[in-house]
Amino acid sequence: xxxxxxxxxxxxRKEGQNVTLSCEQxxxxxxxxxxxxxxxxxLRLIYYSQIVNDFQKGDIAEGYSVSREKKESFPLTVTSxxxxxxxxxxxxxxxxxxxxxxxxxxxxxxxxxxx
Amino acid sequence: GESVGLHLxxxxxxxxxxxxxxxxxxxxxxxxxxxxxxxxxxxxxxIIDIRSNMDKRQGQRVTVLLNKTVKHLSLQIAATQPGxxxxxxxxxxxDQAGTALIFGKGTTLSVSS
Numbered sequence: 213x214x215x216x217x218x219x220x221x222x223x224x225r226k227e228g229q230n231v232t233l234s235c236e237q238x239x240x241x242x243x244x245x246x247x248x249x250x251x252x253x254x255l256r257l258i259y260y261s262q263i264v265n266d267f268q269k270g271d272i273a274e275g276y277s278v279s280r281e282k283k284e285s286f287p288l289t290v291t292s293x294x295x296x297x298x299x300x301x302x303x304x305x306x307x308x309x310x311x312x313x314x315x316x317x318x319x320x321x322x323x324x325x326x327x
Numbered sequence: 328g329e330s331v332g333l334h335l336x337x338x339x340x341x342x343x344x345x346x347x348x349x350x351x352x353x354x355x356x357x358x359x360x361x362x363x364x365x366x367x368x369x370x371x372x373x374i375i376d377i378r379s380n381m382d383k384r385q386g387q388r389v390t391v392l393l394n395k396t397v398k399h400l401s402l403q404i405a406a407t408q409p410g411x412x413x414x415x416x417x418x419x420x421x422d423q424a425g426t427a428l429i430f431g432k433g434t435t436l437s438v439s440s
Contacts, residue, residue: 216370245427254416255371255430270427302370314359314420316428318370 215239216319218303223324225290225297233288233322235303243306244286245316248272248299255302261286262308290324298326339437346404348434350417353398357419361428362391362402365414374402374415404436412438 216237225231235244243262247255257270261280275294280286286305290297303319340346352360358379363371375386377393377400384391390403400417414435418428 218370247430252432254432257427257429260427300368304370315361315373315376316418317373318363320370321368323368 216303216305216317218301218319218322221320221322223322224327225324227326228292230289230291231324233290233301233303233324235286235288235319237284237286237303237305237319239305239307239317240283241305241317242283242308244280245304245306246270246276246278246286246288247302247304249302249321250299258288258301297324299324335434336432337435337437339439340407342407342409342438342440344407346402346407346411346436346438348402348404348415348436350400350402350431351398352400352417352419352431354419354421354429355398356421357429359420360391360393360400361418361420362389362400363416363418363430364411365416365433367413371416407436407438409438409440412436 219234245260246258248258249255256272258276259267259278261267264280264283267278267280277289301322304316306316361376362374364374365371375389375391377384377391382393388405392401414433416430416433418430420428
């Protein structure tokens, strides 16, 4: 099946630890995104990447880092510098070409909890 | 800052009624809008989109209306069903390379039988 796969679904982190959330897509999409969602809130953009080896900060990039070494992969690292990391993290991708070039498709999300 | 918002955080309807979910946006340069549906614990699902050169677009049981004069977007769901219960988000985007979707806070739709 084609789609966006996020893992793990649930992750617990101790304070002071870095953790990495995986996002893989087999849709051949050029652009990929990471959003954070807090309970009862909308989605806030953390980082996005339009092409391989290039990425830009979103609205809340502090305490996060990303890499885009391959087209299909866009992992997000939540560093110890992120003071309030407990949230639902959503990865998304977009085909920048074609009639659906603006539509962003989402993965099923990863829950991160600091313990 | 956030440029997209919704008028009501919650909406409760009876099964079979029509639902209208509203959204206001503030960026005049936005020219592409999407509605997403998010069920609890899942990622948002695409429902319908509309470009700024249109004022209405219909899908299966859903219609999106765009009023650029007052920067208002609405999602109409016909014959609402219990399976429509979810959080609905509108999102906007400028049609230029390098820009991302901006989301509002969402409206929770509750459908009772």
